[in-house]
Amino acid sequence: MTSAHLHAAGLRRDERMERWRLFGLGSPALLLVLVILVIPVGWLFYVSFIGADGNFSLENYERMIARKSYSRIFITTFQVSLLTTALCIVIGYPLAYFMSQLPTKWANLCLITVLLPFWTSLLVRTYAWLVLLQKQGLVNQWAISIGLWDEPLKFVHNMTGTLIGMVHIMLPFLILPVYGAMRSIDRDYMKAASNLGASPRRAFWTVFFPLSTPGLFAGSLMVFVLCLGFFVTPAVLGGGRVIMVSMKIVSNIELFVNWGAASALGVVLLVLTVIILWIASRFLKLEQMTGGGH
Amino acid sequence: MKRKTALTLAASLLATTALAGAAQAEGKSLTIASWGGSYQEAQSKALFEPYEANTGNTVKQETYGGMSDVRLQVSSGQVTLDVVVSGSGSAARAGEEGLLEPLDYDIIDVSKFPEAFYSEFCVGGDVFSVVPAWNTDKFGEDGPQNWADFFDTEKFPGSRAYRGKVSGALEPAMMALGVAPADVYAELSSEEGIERALDKIRELKPNIAVFWTSGAQQAQLMKDGEVDMSTGWNGRFDNAKADGAKVSYTYNQGLLDYDCFAIPKGAPNKDLAMEFIAEISKADYQDDLPKFITYGPTNADAYDTGEISAEVAAALPSSAANMAMQLPISLEWYAEWETIAAEMYQEMLTE
Numbered sequence: 001m002t003s004a005h006l007h008a009a010g011l012r013r014d015e016r017m018e019r020w021r022l023f024g025l026g027s028p029a030l031l032l033v034l035v036i037l038v039i040p041v042g043w044l045f046y047v048s049f050i051g052a053d054g055n056f057s058l059e060n061y062e063r064m065i066a067r068k069s070y071s072r073i074f075i076t077t078f079q080v081s082l083l084t085t086a087l088c089i090v091i092g093y094p095l096a097y098f099m100s101q102l103p104t105k106w107a108n109l110c111l112i113t114v115l116l117p118f119w120t121s122l123l124v125r126t127y128a129w130l131v132l133l134q135k136q137g138l139v140n141q142w143a144i145s146i147g148l149w150d151e152p153l154k155f156v157h158n159m160t161g162t163l164i165g166m167v168h169i170m171l172p173f174l175i176l177p178v179y180g181a182m183r184s185i186d187r188d189y190m191k192a193a194s195n196l197g198a199s200p201r202r203a204f205w206t207v208f209f210p211l212s213t214p215g216l217f218a219g220s221l222m223v224f225v226l227c228l229g230f231f232v233t234p235a236v237l238g239g240g241r242v243i244m245v246s247m248k249i250v251s252n253i254e255l256f257v258n259w260g261a262a263s264a265l266g267v268v269l270l271v272l273t274v275i276i277l278w279i280a281s282r283f284l285k286l287e288q289m290t291g292g293g294h
Numbered sequence: 295m296k297r298k299t300a301l302t303l304a305a306s307l308l309a310t311t312a313l314a315g316a317a318q319a320e321g322k323s324l325t326i327a328s329w330g331g332s333y334q335e336a337q338s339k340a341l342f343e344p345y346e347a348n349t350g351n352t353v354k355q356e357t358y359g360g361m362s363d364v365r366l367q368v369s370s371g372q373v374t375l376d377v378v379v380s381g382s383g384s385a386a387r388a389g390e391e392g393l394l395e396p397l398d399y400d401i402i403d404v405s406k407f408p409e410a411f412y413s414e415f416c417v418g419g420d421v422f423s424v425v426p427a428w429n430t431d432k433f434g435e436d437g438p439q440n441w442a443d444f445f446d447t448e449k450f451p452g453s454r455a456y457r458g459k460v461s462g463a464l465e466p467a468m469m470a471l472g473v474a475p476a477d478v479y480a481e482l483s484s485e486e487g488i489e490r491a492l493d494k495i496r497e498l499k500p501n502i503a504v505f506w507t508s509g510a511q512q513a514q515l516m517k518d519g520e521v522d523m524s525t526g527w528n529g530r531f532d533n534a535k536a537d538g539a540k541v542s543y544t545y546n547q548g549l550l551d552y553d554c555f556a557i558p559k560g561a562p563n564k565d566l567a568m569e570f571i572a573e574i575s576k577a578d579y580q581d582d583l584p585k586f587i588t589y590g591p592t593n594a595d596a597y598d599t600g601e602i603s604a605e606v607a608a609a610l611p612s613s614a615a616n617m618a619m620q621l622p623i624s625l626e627w628y629a630e631w632e633t634i635a636a637e638m639y640q641e642m643l644t645e
Contacts, residue, residue, distance in 0.1 A: 067641060069640040069643070069644045073640075073644060076644070135520050136518055136519045136520065137518075154503075157503055240458035240504060240507060241505060243643060248640075251640070255632070255633055257365075
């Protein structure tokens with residue numbers, strides 16, 4: 001054996017050692033993921049195939065096909081989540097852009113106003129919307145008294161109310177990552193673009209916007225996924241008409257006295273979500289969604 | 295010195311255990327779980343505290359989350375509750391599931407109970423009713439007098455609130471279709487019958503502004519004038535009225551339902567629990583309940599002890615006159631049809 005060979009073997013050994021060491025450092029986190037994610041989700045899959053009599057059965061899935069309400073509930077869930085995400089982008093992106101152009105001191109002040117509602121209980125904010133928006137609520141009373149409209153408008157107990165409440169709650173989840181991404185964009189890029197003759201609009205769309213997309217994707221993904229599991233806001237502001245999967249899970253537990261009936265809903269939601277994200281990743285680069293890949 | 299301290303400690307420990315032993319010999323103790331709030335407070339004042347005073351036994355009160363808690367305790371073999379308060383329907387289901395002890399009606403005297411107010415696993419403690427309520431600012435005192443009126447949007451134009459779950463939702467629609475109260479459950483005992491009732495609700499749906507999901511919601515909707523009419527539990531409307539809401543209701547064609555006492559399977563003090571339920575089901579206890587909450591007693595004799603005035607009786611769902619114009623809900627129907635009806639109801643809701 002030559003010394004070069006020995007040297008290579010030593011290097012390989014060192015590399016293996018290094019890998020094991022890294023694995024050892026990472027193992028507590030891996031164990032945690034295993035215990036709090038992989039095992040429960042596996043259990044969820046298993047339970048969803050257990051029927052009311054305690055034996056293996058497909059009845060929990062067959063029910064979802066037989067009854068039209070299930071597909072409607074899934075459609076509503078994805079509809080509400082997508083619309084909320086879209087509205088959050090429309091409202092949140094310009095705000096984040098505005099904040100990113102402010103001097104740090106003012107930007108921080110704006111950030112606090114964005115974060116303030118974030119620190120208030122979700123339940124309190126949801127009921128506050130009910131008080132504001134109902135038929136005899138403050139908004140309708142005020143608008144009627146100054147003659148904006150004559151009959152009280154229906155803002156709550158429907159889809160409109162649900163979206164208003166959810167957009168309000170989800171907005172910080174979009175603004176924060178977008179703002180973070182925008183802050184890290186070097187301002188010299190924009191100066192360089194205009195130096196090369198680009199109009200402000202062109203500079204924004206060809207330079208600034210693409211650089212801000214990792215934050216935008218990360219924020220949108222977070223909003224969308226969080227929306228899928230929403231319960232309180234649609235339950236209070238939806239007036240019993242906007243039924244999302246989480247609400248159906250609760251009513252199935254009460255109704256069938258059988259975890260499987262509820263687990264199957266969770267499984268379908270999980271699978272559909274993964275499929276949707278997979279399709280989205282074909283069009284958008286998933287690495288960008290997580291903020292990496294640059 | 296050290297030894298002395300140890301000795302005193304041991305002595306005092308002995309003394310306390312001896313004392314505790316003495317207390318146990320004097321009176322027994324049992325644990326009951328109810329739903330808390332003004333409801334449990336009323337039960338406590340009318341039933342539990344007098345029971346303690348009369349028997350010398352101790353009642354430990356807890357609150358709980360309903361039959362799912364009992365299921366957890368029974369399935370893990372760690373039953374700590376001797377008596378639970380439950381809705382009649384969930385108790386019937388839990389009984390069928392094997393979570394409850396069958397009640398011994400040789401010990402619990404139900405000879406004066408209307409038959410609709412007790413079952414194999416639970417005995418009624420108080421009676422409430424699902425009634426049509428209306429805004430008195432809008433309709434005066436002469437609001438809808440029956441379910442047909444409630445569903446009639448020409449005679450009574452205005453927005454409605456209706457239940458978001460199937461329980462207590464199909465019977466009113468059936469009666470609005472002109473079915474006599476006595477025939478309602480027979481008519482509902484087929485998918486076609488359920489569909490007929492659902493079609494009636496579909497007809498009203500454009501006028502239903504909210505499908506309510508909780509008792510607190512009914513009161514809030516009526517109080518804030520969000521809807522002009524609502525179905526709901528009489529006690530909630532009474533509370534809203536006391537709180538300044540412009541609301542009135544009728545017992546005519548109301549759906550009688552009851553809350554009940556049940557014993558979890560394997561309760562640590564099962565025999566004492568049975569005696570406890572027997573004791574608080576007596577008319578002498580039950581006649582105090584309306585002083586604290588507007589729910590009616592289940593023991594018909596409670597109306598004859600002189601504690602409940604004619605005026606109060608007229609406002610209670612279980613007084614003879616009010617009973618006569620209402621329909622007791624059928625636990626048998628719910629046991630057989632609830633899951634099917636609930637799925638069909640949700641289909642109607644999501645259309």
